[in-house]
Amino acid sequence: MPSGSDLKMISGPQGGCHFWLAVRTDGFAQRRFEIQYDVLFVETGTTTGSRSRQRVTLNLRDDSQPEGRCQYTGFYAYLIQPWDFRDKEVELVVNVTDDLGRSSSLRRKVMARWPDAEAGRDTESLCGER
Numbered sequence: 001m002p003s004g005s006d007l008k009m010i011s012g013p014q015g016g017c018h019f020w021l022a023v024r025t026d027g028f029a030q031r032r033f034e035i036q037y038d039v040l041f042v043e044t045g046t047t048t049g050s051r052s053r054q055r056v057t058l059n060l061r062d063d064s065q066p067e068g069r070c071q072y073t074g075f076y077a078y079l080i081q082p083w084d085f086r087d088k089e090v091e092l093v094v095n096v097t098d099d100l101g102r103s104s105s106l107r108r109k110v111m112a113r114w115p116d117a118e119a120g121r122d123t124e125s126l127c128g129e130r
Contacts, residue, residue: 007092007110009082009127017115017127018076023096025058025070025104032057033098037077042089042109049080058098082127085112 009017023035036053040046058070077092090112097103115126 003109005108005110006113008113009079009086009115010076011115011118011121011126012076012078015128017079017082019079019092019112021075021077021092021094022073023071023075023094024061025096028058028070028096028098028102028104029100031099033096035072035075036095036097038093039077039079039085040091040093041085042091048085048090050077050082052078079127081130082112082114083130086114088112 007019010020012018019039021035021037032055034053034055037051039048039050041048054075056072056075058072061069061071088111089109091107091109093105093107095103095105114123117123118126
């Protein structure tokens, strides 16, 4: 996703909201690695409080030629108080580190957008109560 894109929040089954993230790598072996993310306010450079890390296993990409091109899709970044950065520019900082200590980092600025309306739910409470 290029910087400047809209990134819609996703209403989670337990009442909170998430950003759906995917990681594509080139040069990492198919093995376990750690994804670490932080969501920053662009205006101040401070964290939104939405940050975490998780151990996952890379999968070979369909177009994996040569080897070493891997991906992890379906990673949910849980958002703390998402109403604070609704319709604001935020910066996603994503770091990956494999079991051998090799790492890579990527930063993307996006516009945080509220989730789509759902039948029978108040739009303002899609990401939980304030």
